[in-house]
Every structure is written in C-alpha cells, then in structure tokens.
Amino acid sequence: MGLLASGVHIKVSTDVLNNKAAEAAKEIEGMKADFDTLKQTVTASSSYWIGEAGDLHRKLFADQSDDITEILKRLGEHPVDLQQIAGVYAATEAEVQAMAGELPADVLF
Numbered sequence: 001m002g003l004l005a006s007g008v009h010i011k012v013s014t015d016v017l018n019n020k021a022a023e024a025a026k027e028i029e030g031m032k033a034d035f036d037t038l039k040q041t042v043t044a045s046s047s048y049w050i051g052e053a054g055d056l057h058r059k060l061f062a063d064q065s066d067d068i069t070e071i072l073k074r075l076g077e078h079p080v081d082l083q084q085i086a087g088v089y090a091a092t093e094a095e096v097q098a099m100a101g102e103l104p105a106d107v108l109f
Contacts, residue, residue: 025079
C-alpha cells in the first residue's frame with residue numbers, strides 16, 4: 001500500500017498496519033487500566049493523607065482526570081481508524097488486481 005501526498009511516499013503493508021494497530025490498542029488499554037488504578041490509589045489516599053496537602057493533591061488530580069480520560073478515549077480511536085484504513089486499502093488492492101486480471105493479455109502498449 002502506498003500514499004503519495006505533498007511529495008511524501010509512505011509504504012506499509014495492510015498486515016503490518018493491522019498488527020501495529022492491534023499493538024497500539026493493547027498498549028492504550030494498558031494505559032487505561034493503569035490510570036484507573038491511579039485514580040483508585042488517589043481516592044484511597046483520603047483515608048491516610050488527611051489535611052490541606054492531601055485535599056489539594058486529590059483536587060489537582062481530579063481537575064486533570066477528565067482531560068486524561070478524554071485523551072485516552074481519543075487515543076483509543078486511532079487503532080480503530082488504522083484498521084479501517086487497512087481494510088479500505090486491502091479491498092481497493094483486491095479490486096484493482098481483479099480489474100487487472102480482466103485485461104487482455106495479448107495487447108502490447
């Protein structure tokens with residue numbers, strides 16, 4: 001598969017693209033799990049980290065938590081997009097090969 005845009009040519013096989021997308025999805029799921037663990041740890045800190053410093057820490061974390069959740073959600077969309085792109089390229093390549101197979105073999109250009 002190749003893409004030509006603005007003088008840049010990128011080549012990658014659909015298999016590699018699918019594999020890398022699956023790897024990325026697995027890593028992103030790991031990040032989500034790690035972040036969930038971190039949220040639980042910060043929440044649990046209220047039982048032993050009492051006072052202004054603990055409250056401030058939990059508030060600052062909570063202020064960033066929604067942004068991080070949104071970032072992880074958006075990251076999770078990228079592997080799906082890559083797999084869809086790979087599917088489109090594979091289907092197009094198969095269609096082009098089928099069309100090329102229908103061309104007469106006895107014609108010279």
